[in-house]
Amino acid sequence: MLSVAMLAFAGFAALCLAMDKHAHDVLKRKPTLAQSRLRRGVGWALLFVSLLLAIQAQGWAYGLVQWMAVSMAGLLVWVFGLPYQPRLLLGLTLLSVVLGPVLALWPA
Numbered sequence: 001m002l003s004v005a006m007l008a009f010a011g012f013a014a015l016c017l018a019m020d021k022h023a024h025d026v027l028k029r030k031p032t033l034a035q036s037r038l039r040r041g042v043g044w045a046l047l048f049v050s051l052l053l054a055i056q057a058q059g060w061a062y063g064l065v066q067w068m069a070v071s072m073a074g075l076l077v078w079v080f081g082l083p084y085q086p087r088l089l090l091g092l093t094l095l096s097v098v099l100g101p102v103l104a105l106w107p108a
Helices: 002-017 020-027 033-081 086-105
Strands: none
Touching: 002 020, 002 033, 002 086, 020 086, 033 086
8 A cells, every 4th residue: 555655645746746836846947838748647647556556456445445545645745745845745756756666566
């Protein structure tokens, strides 16, 4: 379930960085239209992959509930951390993008 949480966190981070204000706060520059569209697409793809992983691991009933819980927990970390530690969140996002797929492929 940790891989699901990490991928969902990275997906929400990509969606957040697709917005001009948040990208300027974290990266100190506004994204171009192409960058914004790419981040939006990557964010939705990461959320979809994390949902598929949760459903595969736990089934529809429990997987959907657990995905919602861990994705909202990751979103909560992003929302409350953005005003105080935006660079730390960027590092956590990069760590999540790397470790999320590794943990998903790790044998249980």
